Amino acid sequence: MxxxxxxxxxxxxxxxxxxxxxxxxxxxxxxxxxxxxxxxxxxxxxxVAGRLAAVVREEWGGRLIRSWSEGWWEAPVRVGERIAPLVGAAPGQVVVADSTSVDLFKALVAATRLNPGRDEILVDADTFPTDGYIADEVARLTGHTVRRVVAEDMPSEAGERTAVALINHVDYVTGRVHDMAELTAALHRAGALALWDLCHSVGALPVELDATGADLAVGCTYKFLNGGPGAPAFLYVATKWLDRFEQPLAGWAGDRDPFAMRGAYEAHDGIARGRAGTPDILSLLALDAALDVWDGVxxxxxxxxxxxxxxxxxxxxxxxxxxxxxxxxxxxxxxxxxxxxxxxxxxxxxxxxxxxxxxxxxxxxxxxxxxxxxxxxxxxxxxxxxxxxxxxxx
Amino acid sequence: MxxxxxxxxxxxxxxxxxxxxxxxxxxxxxxxxxxxxxxxxxxxxxxVAGRLAAVVREEWGGRLIRSWSEGWWEAPVRVGERIAPLVGAAPGQVVVADSTSVDLFKALVAATRLNPGRDEILVDADTFPTDGYIADEVARLTGHTVRRVVAEDMPSEAGERTAVALINHVDYVTGRVHDMAELTAALHRAGALALWDLCHSVGALPVELDATGADLAVGCTYKFLNGGPGAPAFLYVATKWLDRFEQPLAGWAGDRDPFAMRGAYEAHDGIARGRAGTPDILSLLALDAALDVWDGVxxxxxxxxxxxxxxxxxxxxxxxxxxxxxxxxxxxxxxxxxxxxxxxxxxxxxxxxxxxxxxxxxxxxxxxxxxxxxxxxxxxxxxxxxxxxxxxxx
Structure with missing residues (x-):
């Protein structure tokens, strides 16, 4: 010994x-x-502390409402672009907004609309409970059925009824990584979409969303991205789906022309349509600052x-x-x-x-x-x- | 002159x-x-700046993960209780979480479930566009129809098909206040629920949710409550509805026993069921600090x-x-x-x-x-x- x-x-x-x-x-x-x-x-x-203090003092206090047109409004997409390289995403596919739970809801509802005529949602049986809870609620609203299947069995379990499968990239209990490329390919063979929960992998290990053909992903920024307690989550929508991505939380921030105050919602071009309400600037800019530690890594x-x-x-x-x-x-x-x-x-x-x-x-x-x-x-x-x-x- | x-x-x-x-x-x-x-x-x-700096340095940096059990986890309800007196709400009915858009979605879906057998949602035709956008998406998911009606006409327009009406307490364009007591009573006579958008009244003028019999309300905290840019919104659910309030964003934070990591969601008792994902602590505690200015007002x-x-x-x-x-x-x-x-x-x-x-x-x-x-x-x-x-x- x-x-x-x-x-x-x-x-x-x-x-x-x-x-x-x-x-x-x-x-x-x-x-x-x-x-x-x-x-x-x-x-x-x-x-981060100093940068946040400057945001409060100079941007909120000093510039007041003017800050919205001096960088705040676009921050969800701008900060998303900083996360993109950490998840293997080319520009234009990542937006920071809301919580993981809320982004999962957006992604799952959108997935059912992207893959109509199928009535089943598969959920990684070992995933963090929220993923299953949210899937159950989406199913309740859309008329789908949720089936819980361990990730390894997804290739054999996905079938012609499967609209989308939600898998945790790293099992939060055991720390095991699932093979994104292999599972995504298997789901695609069955005609299903692959939605990845990156909460336990982003910032910890390389993630290759584009290269593996992932359709959708969500992840949190308060773990290995060090964004702060409860920092806003992010949503990835593959370029191929962006034009047809219709999420249910159609708040004004995702509208094509929000300040026109129009009566009917029309989704913004590109990933900005993943936004819902007014972005939470203090948290978002704390995250923005925190992302600096990735420079040169x-x-x-x-x-x-x-x-x-x-x-x-x-x-x-x-x-x-x-x-x-x-x-x-x-x-x-x-x-x-x-x-x-x-x-x-x-x-x-x-x-x-x-x-x-x-x-x-x-x-x-x-x-x-x-x-x-x-x-x-x-x-x-x-x-x-x-x-x-x-x-x-x- | x-x-x-x-x-x-x-x-x-x-x-x-x-x-x-x-x-x-x-x-x-x-x-x-x-x-x-x-x-x-x-x-x-x-x-606020100094308090936020202390949260970053002492609670996030110093106590790290331990802070979640030292006040962070309960903050959404605790801060909600501080807002309650500003909207005329007895304890136990206000929670701070997510954005106004997201809370509107929760409240509208829950309202359709609280008032089943009716297929119509009325929306204040002059309200902030988000309210209508969200109502349209809720209707798409629940099978309801949205009808836009000016607030003054709600008493004559609400009928046996109306499940809920969403009204802006203060018109965001003209600054006109709608009579909450009168309109709520009229909606109740028609068997409909009243959902109030308080974004332009909370912190500006007295609001009497309990006294007027309002069923549900949402409001933002970044206007007259000075909570900071994009600060989290709040949701009010009248005590009479709390046990039956079923919102669709069933993230882990609204579960009865979130840290048990159970497979099936069961809503928390009381207003905590209005929560969705992990609370955004930096923004929430900036708001908490900002609310101090109301002491003694x-x-x-x-x-x-x-x-x-x-x-x-x-x-x-x-x-x-x-x-x-x-x-x-x-x-x-x-x-x-x-x-x-x-x-x-x-x-x-x-x-x-x-x-x-x-x-x-x-x-x-x-x-x-x-x-x-x-x-x-x-x-x-x-x-x-x-x-x-x-x-x-x-």
Whole structure:
């Protein structure tokens, strides 16, 4: 068995060689805390506070209503364009607006309209509950049926009745990544559309919406994109569908000519039609500022470090956590989150947090450790595992 | 004709006697600007910037994910309770979430479910366009028909087919206030529900939702509530309907036990079921801070000052703007906005703004001057009218 001191040296060597190590300094993180919940709430980039203060003082206070025509109104599409490269999207397909739940509703209703004559919505059975809740409500309004199917079975389950399938790119409990290219192709063979939930992959690993032929996607910006608590979500609509994309939340912001105050709604050209109400500027511009940390980040390097952090977690666990069950796959079919099974997960996580190791748990029995390649260190991974070991041998 | 110097003295006397004059100091307003667009974007209370900075630094950065259980999760209902007294609502009926457009969608779909067997939605024909757009989309999904009727005709037009009528409390173009008690009673006699859009009345004048028997209401917080650009909207559901209120945006935040991550949605007790996705904390807590300016404000005094500001506007216009047409009623059936008809409204408003008098215009021909009782002065009203006069005599 490797001694802990060896692992300490190994972690130090890995941190010293980390090509993303300089990014850590861009975040406002208490050095006494090992933070592993960037998969739930990303840490704040240091410059966001100052930028937000300037928005309040100069744009809201100083320019007042004039700011709407000085950049605010177009911000949902402009900030969407900044997210596009992180999800493998060419320009014109991403807009930032509303919450993930609301964007899922827009995307699902629109999907049923894009693929008429089919009466079924498939939902990833292991996805985050909201996805299923929203699908049930869409079905109630459109007359469709919802069927819950695990992602791996989508190719065999999708059929001539399937209008659209909603799949979580990374399973939020186990951290497993689903193969977007393969599943999308299988759904297309069945004549169904593929709608991807990117909440647990965007900002953590490369996503290739255009290259895999994905039809629609939604994602949140408050996890690995560090946009702030409850920051607005984004919606992706593939270019091929934009002209026919008809979403049900036809608020004035998605209208072709909103300030003409016309009586009948006509959808805006392009992705701006994904908007609903007046954009939430404080949150949106905090997100805009937060996205600066991605400048110059190579997505392949990001992925490599995320996998390496996870690999080091496995290595530490193998050495120090005898017999622990880890729900996350060991191969490259994982995102940047390690899920340790623990019978008393709620209490164990509370004890970890008390010791300065902050992750979270998901019922009934999973401890989640998010690995954010921009700021998580190998030293912190070792600290998480050694702290967990201390709690287990008590 | 009264000399301008007399009006100057009159404005000074009115400002000196203004019981709300001290409130002006709570706002961050350039003293060189006369701001009349609080009906579109309220001015920032001075303390909001510091409070928001503390949220970013201490709650997001310092406490990280722990903040969700230290007040963030419940904020939508907690902040809703602070708005309740401003709309005449007893506790438990107001939640802050999403945009006005999205909340309108929730309320309209829920209304059709609360009043089944009726197939018509009436929409105030003069309301802000979003209200009609959203109603059209709800109708498309639920099979209802939308009929546009001016508010005054609602009592005669509502019939046995009418499920719900959506009315703007204050007409956004003319500034006219509709009689909530009378129209709600008439709708109830026809067996229809009354859904009120409070965007142009909340924070400007007293609203009495409970006392008038209103069924549902929505409103925005970025106008007279000064919550910040695009700040989240609120939804009111009368206590009598709460148990049966079923909104279609069944995101996890409105679930009875969201962190149990259950497969089937079950609406939360009470008004929390009006929530959809993860609340947008930065915007929500900026709004929370902004609401402090209402501490100690008597709503009757607010109304009195708003009417007096408008009255002084009329008086100045009578003296200085020979033959000008004002679309706003002169009686007490007006909100706190004066609408001056001008054939070249867009250009005239641009010229006013160049001279430091900031209002807005609405097509085709209306100049809007919002009167925010918490910070607008009589001296500014006179400045608006004299500047308008200068432009007219050129």
């Amino acid at each position: 490797t001694a802990v001191t060896d692992l300490v040296a190994e972690a130090a060597a890995l941190d010293a060689a980390d090509p993303l190590a300089h990014k850590r300094n861009e975040f406002d993180l208490d050095p006494g805390i090992a933070y592993f919940d960037g998969n739930s709430l990303g840490a704040p980039p240091k410059h 190579d997505r392949a390097v990001l992925r490599e470090k995320g996998l390496a952090l996870g690999g080091f977690f496995f290595r530490c666990a193998d050495e120090l956590l005898d017999g622990a069950t880890i729900a996350t796959p060991r191969g490259t079919d994982r995102g940047h989150q390690i899920s340790v099974v623990d019978d008393d997960a709620a209490k164990t996580m509370a004890a970890l947090i008390e010791r300065g190791v902050i992750g979270d748990f998901r019922p009934p029995d999973v401890l989640r450790f998010g690995l954010a390649p921009l700021y998580t260190t190998y030293g912190e991974v070792l600290r998480a595992v050694t702290t967990l070991r201390e709690l287990r041998v008590r | 009264t000399a301008v110097t007399d009006l100057v003295a009159e404005a000074a006397a009115l400002d000196a006697a203004d019981p709300l004059a001290h409130k002006r100091n709570e706002f961050d307003l350039d003293p060189g600007i006369a701001y009349f667009d609080g009906n579109s974007l309220g001015a920032p209370p001075k303390h 008597d709503r009757a005094v607010l109304r009195e000052k708003g009417l007096a500001l408008g009255g002084f506007f009329f008086r100045c216009a009578d003296e200085l703007l020979d033959g000008a047409t004002i679309a706003t009623p002169r009686g007490t059936d007006r909100g706190h906005q004066i609408s001056v008809v001008d054939d070249d409204a867009a250009k005239t408003m641009a010229a006013l703004i160049e001279r430091g008098v900031i209002g807005d215009f609405r097509p085709p021909d209306v100049l809007r001057f919002g009167l925010a009782p918490l910070y607008t002065t009589y001296g500014e009203v006179l400045r608006a009218v004299t500047t308008l006069r200068e432009l007219r005599v050129r």
